[in-house]
Amino acid sequence: MTSFKIPSAPRSIQKDNPIKFLLDSETIDCLAHNIALVHPVFDAQAFKRLALTNIAPLGIMDRSAHIAAALKATLPAKFSEAADILLQTLTPPNVHTDRLGLSVFFYLPHTRFIADYGRDAQHNSGEDPFDVAMRAQYELTRRFTAEFSIRPFLTHDFERTLNQLQQWLNDPDPHVRRLCSEGSRPRLPWGARIPQLIADPSPVLPILEALKNDPSLYVRRSVANHLGDIAKDHSTLAFEVCERWLTDADKDLKWVIRHAVRHPAKQGNATALAIRKAAGGR
Structure with missing residues (x-):
């Protein structure tokens, strides 16, 4: 079987080369290729057409949402089935915590898909998608980071999400432990703010303590x-x-x-x- 692909990317942000170009046609081609390997009925051409349409003016975060929407339109309608397909396409977890370069941004649309479609039972045939979404967050943060995608869950389902973060505090993977702190930062750069924690950060102090x-x-x-x-x-x-x-x-x-x-x-x-x-x- 042909192996999964991840696009090439520089080690760091380059002058005169906006970071949004990390999510471009090569990224979309690689994503389509990887999904087709594990889900043969996937309409790769329809996905690429949707993902590339009107993407040019978008910044990197908006591009991730745009690609996630194309995934929603072309993967199985049930969130848990779509999420399982995406998880089957993941490359091995990162062993290091530095020198990762920018290629890991390939997984930004994956995390956006989880954030946008993993919080509502209507996307999962009426079934609560929380546990599936948390499993996806866990696996994705080991390849990239789920610090952006965990935040909507904290905003809309605070107690359950906070409890999940507390369960990960002793995980052997530093990427997972970091998510517990970084994902719950009240004012994370690039990330949506968490008004509840801006008003009262005391619920996450035990995480910092640990x-x-x-x-x-x-x-x-x-x-x-x-x-x-x-x-x-x-x-x-x-x-x-x-x-x-x-x-x-x-x-x-x-x-x-x-x-x-x-x-x-x-x-x-x-x-x-x-x-x-x-x-x-x-």
Whole structure:
């Protein structure tokens, strides 16, 4: 059998080459090829025609939604069946947490498909699609990231999604553990904000607590960035967390603390500056 394809991509964003071009005709061809391998009745030509129509002016996030809509039109109507087909096309999980390059953006439309069509029973013959969607999030975050696609679930089904993230906190894969923190950031760049967590971040503090000493810098950096998000709206709470963590903090946790308060420290906030100094910063 011919192997699955993933499009070529640069290691990093290139000047004068907008990131939206990561989702172009080559990506669509590869996606059609991969689906046809596991779902022979797939109408690849119809999918490619729909996916390429009017895609040129769209930015990368809108392109992912546009391609996801083409998938919805050409895969089986039942979400669980469509999601299973997409999961069968995945390449092996990423072993590393760095040096991944931009080719992983190939999976952005996959995550958008889960986000757009995995929250409503009407797309799944009346059956609750939640468990199927969570399984897909788990597998996709191991190849790319589900930090964008998990957010609509937090917004619309908060308690159940938060419970799922808590179940993943001890997963052996750092990509999955990072999702627990990164996906629940209240102000994730490129991602939809989570109003409930902007108003009250306390429900996700146990996640940060569980991951603050994670063995992976990839995960700890997310914890620091998440706490930095909280500091933008609830600085007193964020500073209290940092001050508590300073007790018996090792060098790795001190880095997390310094990183978490870097923005208010740059603005001259006296408490943030004192925390950074106590954590070994200048």
